[in-house]
Amino acid sequence: MKASLSSGRPVIGHASAIWRRLRLNEIGPLGALLTLSTLGWAFFYLADEVGEGSTAALDRKILLSLRNPADLSDPIGPRWLEETMRDITGLGSVFTIVFVTAAVASYLALTRKHRVALLVIAAVGGGEIVSTVLKLFYHRPRPDLVPHGMEVFTASFPSGHAMMSAIAYLTLAILLARLNPERRVKALVLVIGVATTLLVGVSRVYLGVHWPSDVLAGWCVGAAWAALCWFVALQLQRSGEVEAPDPPP
Template sequence: MMKLRDLVEQPAAQQLLRLSARDFARLAGYLVVLAAILAFAGLAAEVAEGETLALDRAILLALRDPADLSDPLGPRWLEEVARDITGLGGHAILAGVTLAVVGFLFLTRKRGAAALVLGAVAGGMLLSSLLKVVFQRPRPDLVPHAVEVYTASFPSGHAMLSAATYLTLGALLFRVADGWRVRAYVLSLAILTTLLVGASRVYLGVHWPTDVLAGWCLGAAWALLCWLVALQLQRRGRVEPSDDQAP
């Protein structure tokens, strides 16, 4: 009589187990997307009702010199560093990085991956702009702004777009990197960059903390959703497989 171990070692059984693991990971990904969207919706409702204003004000004031609200806490060089970091989430920088990556993917005949990156970032920019128009939350006027701003406050476009862009690029590099150490490094760098950009917006006084938190939630959800769709298209042969999955 065939033992359970012998049954599992059969090629068909191994393929079924791998398929189940992929399906489980994909389902977990969609659940994370749903959770992030629900978190954003909850934040949006609280912001619309003014329930977060006291906490937002407390955090912004805690980051300023009580004797001079125009002066963020910390040495002068830290403010300059924050300005440099916040630029990584600006439209010009993100557009330049995206076009450079898309050009590279196109020249290396990864046209499906190029379309993925371009669609994820462009779609994120459009979604961010539409949400700002819908919510029309004023920028913080509690403290002087350390950089110029022109658009509405909720959600933070820098936080959302840096998440959508850097997490998408991180996922792209993750799939072609060799070894878990390199993959962990790539994803950690993408996440850290996203977090630093969002934190710099609060430190510079141009966003309420809840603006940034909402931007992170929606940007991460958007990046993950785009990637899950890309994986589905890859299974149908419409997006090129990564080198380690190529036949």
């Protein structure tokens, strides 16, 4: 019985190694490129629809549904919900994104994953540049249908908060998940990244500072950028340019 169990271990280990190579060299890159192309197409399609005014009616309907019909300056729900939404939207602010990115990069550097730390900084910094360029190019005015729940200073399309939260939190989640071999840890990190991204986008619509189409476009671009960073990370890891995940115990 012992001999059969011990003889099975190399077979299991070999199968596991084959599966890891497939994920790194075949499945992972293909999945990343498919996600990138799909979300990139979705963004440009949505941008075209917004330019033609096709989303205006739905945008107005959703924005008004989140307001008290008797007083459009009053979002639906209790007062604490509005304050909570302001707290949530702060997770997508420039300061918070920079702080979180710096904290994660510092942790990676201290754990001797210097190249991954540089990749994190490049991914989030590059995403901020893309966000700025897109806002300047489309230059869509902010919603004037309802009073804003907070001060805004830039153009509306795509939502910078939604886009940067997707870029930062999804990219960080993907890269950190790549560095840990345990599935439970991978799942937790990815769920937190996705949940944070969705909550930030919803808060922008609730506070009346973005049209829903702005937020949807921000999610598309941000997630597409995260997929691109995933693809780059896989290629660099395969070539040994960045550190491989820690071996399982």
